[in-house]
Amino acid sequence: MKAYRCELEIANENITNQSEKITNNINQIQEFTSKLQEYERLRRKLHNDVQDLKGNIRVFCRVRPLLDSESQNIANFKFPKEIPFNRKISLISTKANYLGEKKEIFKEYQFDQVFDTFATQKDIFSEVAHIVQSVVDGYNGCIFAYGQTGAGKTYTMTGPTNATPETEGMIPRAVRLIYDIIQDLKTQCWKFTLEGQFIEIYNDSIRDLLVADPSSTNGVKHKTIHDERTGTTRISKATTVDLDCPSTLNQALKTAAHNRAVAATKCNAHSSRSHSVFMIRLRGTNDNSNETRIGSLNLIDLAGSERLSKSESKGDQLQEAKHINSSLSHLKTVIQGIKKDSCHINFRDSSLTWLLKNSLGGNAKVLMLVNISPLESSLSETESSLEFARMVNSAHVGTAHKN
Numbered sequence: 001m002k003a004y005r006c007e008l009e010i011a012n013e014n015i016t017n018q019s020e021k022i023t024n025n026i027n028q029i030q031e032f033t034s035k036l037q038e039y040e041r042l043r044r045k046l047h048n049d050v051q052d053l054k055g056n057i058r059v060f061c062r063v064r065p066l067l068d069s070e071s072q073n074i075a076n077f078k079f080p081k082e083i084p085f086n087r088k089i090s091l092i093s094t095k096a097n098y099l100g101e102k103k104e105i106f107k108e109y110q111f112d113q114v115f116d117t118f119a120t121q122k123d124i125f126s127e128v129a130h131i132v133q134s135v136v137d138g139y140n141g142c143i144f145a146y147g148q149t150g151a152g153k154t155y156t157m158t159g160p161t162n163a164t165p166e167t168e169g170m171i172p173r174a175v176r177l178i179y180d181i182i183q184d185l186k187t188q189c190w191k192f193t194l195e196g197q198f199i200e201i202y203n204d205s206i207r208d209l210l211v212a213d214p215s216s217t218n219g220v221k222h223k224t225i226h227d228e229r230t231g232t233t234r235i236s237k238a239t240t241v242d243l244d245c246p247s248t249l250n251q252a253l254k255t256a257a258h259n260r261a262v263a264a265t266k267c268n269a270h271s272s273r274s275h276s277v278f279m280i281r282l283r284g285t286n287d288n289s290n291e292t293r294i295g296s297l298n299l300i301d302l303a304g305s306e307r308l309s310k311s312e313s314k315g316d317q318l319q320e321a322k323h324i325n326s327s328l329s330h331l332k333t334v335i336q337g338i339k340k341d342s343c344h345i346n347f348r349d350s351s352l353t354w355l356l357k358n359s360l361g362g363n364a365k366v367l368m369l370v371n372i373s374p375l376e377s378s379l380s381e382t383e384s385s386l387e388f389a390r391m392v393n394s395a396h397v398g399t400a401h402k403n
């Protein structure tokens with residue numbers, strides 16, 4: 001009996017010791033969690049400070065490689081090497097004066113970064129990743145690909161048709177990174193929801209690219225709706241998908257590609273003549289700290305920027321060309337307005353600029369990827385793309401505020 005009592009006392013003592021240890025561990029975990037939250041706040045602030053210093057509107061230029069199917073001459077580009085990044089691209093062209101004398105013309109452009117023909121999708125994404133991080137931190141982001149038809153916009157944004165992990169484009173990479181970041185943030189009690197809409201703007205009208213049966217949307221009028229409270233944008237009556245896992249994203253990308261291909265068979269080279277916009281909205285809540293984060297990311301593949309000569313284009317083609325030129329020109333005017341800190345920027349002038357209002361204004365991180373072709377025959381379009389990019393590069397977007 002005595003021996004049992006003794007054992008019981010020892011057991012009780014052990015229990016008391018263990019529960020003290022457990023209480024200590026719980027206290028330590030709470031302390032670590034609150035430190036982790038503090039570090040996360042500091043990380044967010046520092047990340048945002050770095051982005052502010054780099055500038056909220058950044059311009060990259062990418063020259064695509066010559067394709068196996070191309071046998072034309074390559075234009076004379078130079079990429080002056082700089083460390084750590086290449087920032088310059090020079091273009092040397094030969095022009096004849098009125099006497100027929102040939103003269104070399106040298107033009108140099110400077111951007112935030114220049115990628116030569118050897119750059120990989122991973123190289124480009126390493127910079128895009130910073131905008132993705134800002135979006136999860138509660139900012140609006142906008143990444144758009146600009147350039148003439150065939151310059152590599154769709155390749156950069158989406159990837160080639162049978163993309164491998166090496167060749168897939170910015171859209172799948174961006175969403176995968178969002179999944180990775182929000183998975184890590186779960187340890188700090190953050191819960192996120194992610195939803196997407198995928199639309200195209202063709203002749204200034206919006207078309208839903210995620211609808212199962214495109215003919216069912218005949219006559220449906222979509223509108224851009226801005227929620228000023230959260231600083232986010234959505235399209236009325238357009239399909240919204242919950243991007244809760246990679247398979248829903250892949251399905252959405254497949255449906256959008258299919259719908260664009262269907263439209264392309266009805267209308268020659270339709271995809272080059274429309275702007276496609278993948279809109280991702282993200283909302284995070286933290287029950288521990290009572291914080292909420294709302295961010296959005298627009299990934300845009302702009303219509304081919306080349307000017308169709310009026311004599312060549314007739315009917316529908318002329319109509320398309322007019323719409324593209326006018327929407328790209330409004331985009332330019334809006335960015336120039338932002339550059340001058342003008343209080344009266346007319347975003348409503350085209351469906352594209354109205355849609356991008358929240359992604360271009362003071363509350364956004366903007367990245368423009370200017371894609372250019374390596375061909376000599378494309379020189380004049382290349383020059384006009386580089387001039388457009390030069391103008392955007394000198395634009396200043398005010399310091400971004402969290403939503």
Ligand SMILES: Nc1ncnc2c1ncn2[C@@H]1O[C@H](COP(=O)(O)OP(=O)(O)OP(=O)(O)O)[C@@H](O)[C@H]1O
Pocket residue numbers: 064065067147148149150151152153154155156160271272273303304371
């Ligand atoms: N960096 C690259 N590496 C390899 N191939 C590329 C690269 N960029 C583009 N291409 C290829 O060049 C061709 C034209 O590219 P892409 O379709 O992306 O041009 P685009 O600017 O989107 O044209 P469009 O305005 O018609 O949509 C495609 O066959 C694409 O696979």
